[in-house]
Amino acid sequence: MPRQTLLPFAVPEIGEDELREIEKVILSGWITTGPKTREFEAEFARSLGVQCAVAVNSCTAAMHLALEAAGVKAGDFVITTPYTFAATAEVIRYFDAYPIFVDVDPSYLNIDICALESAIEQLVTGRGLPESVVFDARTVRSRLKAVIPVHIAGNPCDLDAVAGIAEKHGLALIEDAAHAYPGTYKGRSIGSPINLSKGWASCFSFYATKTITTGEGGMVVTDDAEWADRMRMMSLHGISKDAWKRYSADGAWYYEVIAPGFKYNMTDIAAAMGLAQLRRAEQMKQRRIEIARQYNDALRNHIAFQIPSVPPEAEPAWHLYMLRLHLDELSIGRDEFVQELKKRNIGVSVHFIPLHLHPYYRELYGYRPEDFPVASREFLREISLPIYSRMTEQDVQDVIAAVLDTAHRHARRKLYAAAGN
Numbered sequence: 001m002p003r004q005t006l007l008p009f010a011v012p013e014i015g016e017d018e019l020r021e022i023e024k025v026i027l028s029g030w031i032t033t034g035p036k037t038r039e040f041e042a043e044f045a046r047s048l049g050v051q052c053a054v055a056v057n058s059c060t061a062a063m064h065l066a067l068e069a070a071g072v073k074a075g076d077f078v079i080t081t082p083y084t085f086a087a088t089a090e091v092i093r094y095f096d097a098y099p100i101f102v103d104v105d106p107s108y109l110n111i112d113i114c115a116l117e118s119a120i121e122q123l124v125t126g127r128g129l130p131e132s133v134v135f136d137a138r139t140v141r142s143r144l145k146a147v148i149p150v151h152i153a154g155n156p157c158d159l160d161a162v163a164g165i166a167e168k169h170g171l172a173l174i175e176d177a178a179h180a181y182p183g184t185y186k187g188r189s190i191g192s193p194i195n196l197s198k199g200w201a202s203c204f205s206f207y208a209t210k211t212i213t214t215g216e217g218g219m220v221v222t223d224d225a226e227w228a229d230r231m232r233m234m235s236l237h238g239i240s241k242d243a244w245k246r247y248s249a250d251g252a253w254y255y256e257v258i259a260p261g262f263k264y265n266m267t268d269i270a271a272a273m274g275l276a277q278l279r280r281a282e283q284m285k286q287r288r289i290e291i292a293r294q295y296n297d298a299l300r301n302h303i304a305f306q307i308p309s310v311p312p313e314a315e316p317a318w319h320l321y322m323l324r325l326h327l328d329e330l331s332i333g334r335d336e337f338v339q340e341l342k343k344r345n346i347g348v349s350v351h352f353i354p355l356h357l358h359p360y361y362r363e364l365y366g367y368r369p370e371d372f373p374v375a376s377r378e379f380l381r382e383i384s385l386p387i388y389s390r391m392t393e394q395d396v397q398d399v400i401a402a403v404l405d406t407a408h409r410h411a412r413r414k415l416y417a418a419a420g421n
């Protein structure tokens, strides 16, 4: 029997614990950045085994601060993939720097290591730039500053390979780990330290739909105390705390503006919620792993589907369940498939419209879909199924039933449709 009420695509798990923590903060009279934010930073850092954590009001802010700490300036180049959310590349544009897109691998949809190597090879020999960007090889070499790999869906990218390339070419490594808490790669948490001469940071999101949430929020972690100090200062107007410490005998009112910073600080209300969410993080992940297992078991042997692959030696955070359709086995396209699921009261989504297909980047660089063929092609056949800890057993079964029913009714091969019933 089809579902009677809409199953939302994402619902956070928030309960008494969060309410109690938030209530304490509100009643304490100190609601903006303060002791709870420091406590959240410490707990978050401890959970990853990293030295420094700076809590901010979004992952976008976290990535902006990390690039700033890495010394990115106007006219620099920063490498990332087009298969991501707007935030990953917009933070590069904040500096009037150039995002260099590198296509993803078709299995995991993370940055393609071979494509990354050849893109850098091309860049440092003065080729491989969009036509609108004209620079000689030397300029490019000196301006190539950082790489931002994305752990898409919570699937770790090949960090050892990316770090090796970053070190070889003198790049800072800024992880877009918006989907990746709490995930592991080769037995280590995503966000555990990576030692690189040009620096490293990992950026997390606590947006409402992410694996843990503070409504809006983010965290940047690093093991470089100088980077952490810089990011903390820049997250709050570029005001130096050290300055007022020197004058603290005269009172805490004194401060010095060292740089034109930003207004990115996290509130204690958000941090209180984050602390409660941290305590649930592992249990929520276990539930998502179980849901992914059920989807995999139900869809694995169906000719119309490609289930998500997990990289070797990785335990993904399963922020998203990115199903891919074999469109030649279906008489409908991805968009109609989404409509069919909506009709069956299943909320689904699509991740992501590749950045090079958006008007801004198209117009800026003259990109065409075929410039990043894997991203363009995989986007057309991707559907994200709901995967969150508040889903009941019935919810999971309803999703599976709706997905299978849609595939059977719109199978290209009628023989198969009959056999599948």
Ligand SMILES: *Cc1c(COP(=O)(O)O)cnc(C)c1O
Pocket (backbone or CB within 6 Å): 057, 058, 059, 060, 061, 084, 085, 087, 088, 150, 176, 178, 179, 204, 205, 206, 207, 217, 218
């Ligand atoms: C959600 C998301 C972000 C941005 O996170 P905010 O906390 O909303 O700023 C960055 N990158 C990716 C891949 C995301 O999905």
